[in-house]
Amino acid sequence: MVNFPRKGVEGSTETMLLNVGPQHPSTHGVLHMMCEISGETIVSAKPVIGYLHRGIEKLAESRTWQQDIVLTDRLDYVAQFSNEWAYCRAVERLAGIEVPERAEWLRTLLVEMNRITSHLIWYAGVTMDIGALGTPFIYAWVARERIFDFYEAVTGARVMPNWMRLGGVHTDIDSAMLKEMRDFLERDFPVEVDEYEALLVGNEIVQSRMKGIGVFSAEQLVEWGVTGPALRASGSERDLRKDVPYGVYDRLDFRVCTDDVGDSLARCRVRLAEIRESARMCVQIIDGMPGGDVRAKVSRALKPPVGDVCVRTESPRGELGVLVASDGTTKPLRFRVRSPIFYNLSAMPHMLPNHLLADMLVIFGGIDTSMGEIDR
Amino acid sequence: MSAAMWIHALLWLVGLLLLIAVVTVMGVWWERKFIGHLQRRRGPLHHGFHGLLQLPADMVKMISKEDIVPDSADPWLFQIGPLMVVVPAIAAMAALMFAPGFGLLDMNHGLFYIFAFQTLLPLGFAVIGWSCASKFTLIGALRAAAQLISYEIPMLLAALGVVVAAGSMRLTDIINAQAGVWYIFKEPLGFAIFGIAVLAEMNRTPFDLPEAESELVAGYQTEYSGMKFGFVQLAEYSVLFTGSYLVSALFLGGWNMPFLPASPLWLLLKIVACMTMTMWFRGTFPRLRVDSLMSLSWKWLLPIALVNIMAVAALALALPGIY
Numbered sequence: 001m002v003n004f005p006r007k008g009v010e011g012s013t014e015t016m017l018l019n020v021g022p023q024h025p026s027t028h029g030v031l032h033m034m035c036e037i038s039g040e041t042i043v044s045a046k047p048v049i050g051y052l053h054r055g056i057e058k059l060a061e062s063r064t065w066q067q068d069i070v071l072t073d074r075l076d077y078v079a080q081f082s083n084e085w086a087y088c089r090a091v092e093r094l095a096g097i098e099v100p101e102r103a104e105w106l107r108t109l110l111v112e113m114n115r116i117t118s119h120l121i122w123y124a125g126v127t128m129d130i131g132a133l134g135t136p137f138i139y140a141w142v143a144r145e146r147i148f149d150f151y152e153a154v155t156g157a158r159v160m161p162n163w164m165r166l167g168g169v170h171t172d173i174d175s176a177m178l179k180e181m182r183d184f185l186e187r188d189f190p191v192e193v194d195e196y197e198a199l200l201v202g203n204e205i206v207q208s209r210m211k212g213i214g215v216f217s218a219e220q221l222v223e224w225g226v227t228g229p230a231l232r233a234s235g236s237e238r239d240l241r242k243d244v245p246y247g248v249y250d251r252l253d254f255r256v257c258t259d260d261v262g263d264s265l266a267r268c269r270v271r272l273a274e275i276r277e278s279a280r281m282c283v284q285i286i287d288g289m290p291g292g293d294v295r296a297k298v299s300r301a302l303k304p305p306v307g308d309v310c311v312r313t314e315s316p317r318g319e320l321g322v323l324v325a326s327d328g329t330t331k332p333l334r335f336r337v338r339s340p341i342f343y344n345l346s347a348m349p350h351m352l353p354n355h356l357l358a359d360m361l362v363i364f365g366g367i368d369t370s371m372g373e374i375d376r
Numbered sequence: 377m378s379a380a381m382w383i384h385a386l387l388w389l390v391g392l393l394l395l396i397a398v399v400t401v402m403g404v405w406w407e408r409k410f411i412g413h414l415q416r417r418r419g420p421l422h423h424g425f426h427g428l429l430q431l432p433a434d435m436v437k438m439i440s441k442e443d444i445v446p447d448s449a450d451p452w453l454f455q456i457g458p459l460m461v462v463v464p465a466i467a468a469m470a471a472l473m474f475a476p477g478f479g480l481l482d483m484n485h486g487l488f489y490i491f492a493f494q495t496l497l498p499l500g501f502a503v504i505g506w507s508c509a510s511k512f513t514l515i516g517a518l519r520a521a522a523q524l525i526s527y528e529i530p531m532l533l534a535a536l537g538v539v540v541a542a543g544s545m546r547l548t549d550i551i552n553a554q555a556g557v558w559y560i561f562k563e564p565l566g567f568a569i570f571g572i573a574v575l576a577e578m579n580r581t582p583f584d585l586p587e588a589e590s591e592l593v594a595g596y597q598t599e600y601s602g603m604k605f606g607f608v609q610l611a612e613y614s615v616l617f618t619g620s621y622l623v624s625a626l627f628l629g630g631w632n633m634p635f636l637p638a639s640p641l642w643l644l645l646k647i648v649a650c651m652t653m654t655m656w657f658r659g660t661f662p663r664l665r666v667d668s669l670m671s672l673s674w675k676w677l678l679p680i681a682l683v684n685i686m687a688v689a690a691l692a693l694a695l696p697g698i699y
Binding site for chain 1: 411414415416417511512515581582584588590591593658659660661662663664665666667668
C-alpha cells in the first residue's frame with residue numbers, strides 16, 4: 001500500500017520531498033532539483049549538479065593549447081563562440097599574440113550572432129516550460145535555423161564550430177556571405193522577433209504567469225553572484241561589453257538593455273531586447289568590417305611563458321571567466337572556467353522558496369540554464 | 377425487452393465503441409496534423425496518405441507493449457484506475473442523440489445522465505494518481521480532482537440556463553428548440569462560461585494542469601504505459617468528443633442549420649469544429665497556474681454563471697414566446 005509519511009498532531013501536514021530531475025522534461029539537460037514542497041508551494045530547494053560532468057578542465061591539461069579550443073565548444077553548447085573567444089583571448093594575452101584587426105571584427109560578429117541563437121533557445125525553452133505546446137518553440141527555430149545556416153557556411157559545422165584559432169579565426173567570411181547575413185539581420189529578422197515578442201510578452205496568460213513572479217533586487221542578485229541578463233533585468237547596468245570593452249565593442253554603438261522591475265517578465269523583456277540589439281550590432285559590424293588578414297602566424301608548438309591569465313567576457317548567460325595557467329610547455333597547466341550559470345543556479349535556493357511548483361520553471365527560465373557549462 | 381430492442385441496443389453499443397475508436401484515432405491524427413501546420417511544419421507524413429497509418433501503427437505498438445506495474449504501486453487500484461475513467465467516459469456517450477430518434481437512448485434526462493457520468497471522472501483520475509505511489513502522479517491527480525470539481529459547477533449552471541430556456545433535459549427537445557435561433561445568440565454569456573468550463577473539464581490547454589508536461593512529467597498518467605495508457609487516452613478523447621457534442625447541442629443548434637434541412641451532418645461538422653478549436657487553443661496558449669485556475673472558476677465563472685441563470689430565468693418568465 002501507499003504510505004506517505006504523515007504523523008504528528010491531527011490537522012498538521014508535513015512537507016514532501018519532490019525530486020525534479022535528473023530525468024524530467026523541463027530541467028534543460030540533467031539538472032536534479034530537490035524540492036521540499038508543502039502542497040504545491042516550495043519550502044526549500046537544492047540543485048544537485050554533476051550529471052553532465054565530462055572533466056573538460058582536466059582533459060584540457062593533456063592537450064596542446066590549440067587542441068583545447070575544440071573542448072571549449074562543449075562547455076556551453078548553446079553559446080559556442082563565446083566560449084571559444086574567452087579561451088582564445090586568455091591564451092593570446094598569456095602568449096602575447098597579436099590578433100589581426102579583421103579577425104577581431106569577425107569574432108565579434110559571430111559572437112553576437114551566437115548571442116541571438118542562444119537567446120532564441122532560451123525563448124524556445126521558456127515558452128515550452130510555461131506550457132505552450134511548442135508553437136513558439138518551433139517559431140524560434142525558424143530564425144535560429146537561418147543563422148545556423150550561416151554558421152555552417154562559415155565554419156563547416158552547426159553546433160560545434162571550432163572556428164576560432166589562437167591569433168585569429170580559421171576561415172574568412174566573403175563579402176557575398178556578409179551581405180546575405182546583413183540582409184537577413186536587418187530585414188527579415190526584426191519581423192520575426194516582433195512575432196516572438198508578441199507571442200510571449202503580449203500574451204495575457206504569460207503575463208499572469210510571469211508578472212510579479214520572482215522579483216529580486218539588484219543588490220540581492222549581486223550578493224548571490226548572478227550576472228548577465230538576469231541581473232540587468234533588475235536595473236543593473238553591468239555589462240562587460242561596455243564596462244571592460246574587448247573585441248570591437250568599443251567601436252560599436254549599442255545600449256545595455258536593462259529593466260527596472262526585476263520580475264520574470266522583465267527578464268524576458270531584457271533578453272528579447274538583447275536579441276534586437278545584437279542584430280543591430282551585427283549590422284554595424286558588417287558595415288564597418290575592415291579588410292586584411294584573419295589569422296596571425298602562431299606556432300603549433302606554442303609555449304606561452306610561465307604565468308597565468310584570467311579574462312572576463314560577457315557570454316549570453318552572464319560573466320564568463322577563463323583562467324589559463326602555463327608552465328612554459330605546450331600544454332596548459334590549468335584551465336579553469338568561471339561559469340555564469342553555475343553562480344546563477346546557486347541562487348536557486350534563495351530564489352525558489354515560497355513560490356509555486358509552476359513558478360519554479362518560470363524562474364528557471366529567467367536564469368537560462370545550460371548544464372554543459374555548469375558540470376563541464 | 378423484445379428481440380428488436382436487444383438488437384437495437386447491441387448495434388448501438390458496437391456503433392458507439394467504433395465511434396470512440398474512430399474519434400480517438402482520427403482525433404489524434406487530426407490534432408497532430410493541425411498543430412503541425414500551426415507550427416510551420418507538416419506533422420505526420422510518411423506512413424500512408426499524409427501519415428494516416430501512423431495512428432494504427434501507434435495503436436498496435438500500444439497494445440503489444442509490456443504491461444508494466446511499478447513495484448510500489450497498489451496492484452488492484454493500478455489495474456482498476458484506467459477503467460474508472462474509461463467506463464464513465466464511454467457510458468456518458470450512450471445518451472448522445474445524433475438526429476431526432478437516432479441514438480442509443482433518447483432519455484428524458486439525457487443531459488443529466490451525461491453530467492452524472494462525467495462527475496465520476498475525477499474519482500477515476502484520483503485513483504489513477506494515488507495508485508502509482510509516485511509523487512508526480514499524486515500531484516497531478518489532486519490537481520485533476522480539484523479542477524474537475526470546481527469547473528463542474530459553472531458548467532452545470534451554464535447548462536441549466538439552456539434547460540430553463542428549452543424547458544426540458546432531453547437532448548432532442550433542447551436541439552429542436554433551437555430550430556429557429558441557436559442558444560449561443562440567446563445566451564452568449566452562458567455559452568462563454570460553458571465553453572471555458574468544458575475546456576477545463578476536458579483537461580485541455582490552457583487548463584491542462586493535471587498533466588502539465590513541463591511541471592509534472594505527464595501528471596496522473598506518468599506511470600502508465602501500454603494499453604492502460606491507451607485507455608486513459610481513449611477516455612480523454614471520449615470526453616473531448618462528449619464536450620464538443622455538448623457545446624454543439626446546447627448552444628450551436630445541434631443538427632439544425634439555418635436555411636438548410638436538419639441533418640446529423642451539421643452536428644458532426646460542429647463537433648469537429650469544436651474539437652479543432654480546442655486544438656487551436658492547444659497550439660496557441662500557455663498553461664494557467666494553479667491559483668489563477670481556481671480563482672477563475674470560483675471568483676469569476678461561478679458568480680457570472682449565477683447571474684446568467686437568474687437573467688435567463690427572468691427573461692423566460694417575462695418573454696415566454698421568445699425565450
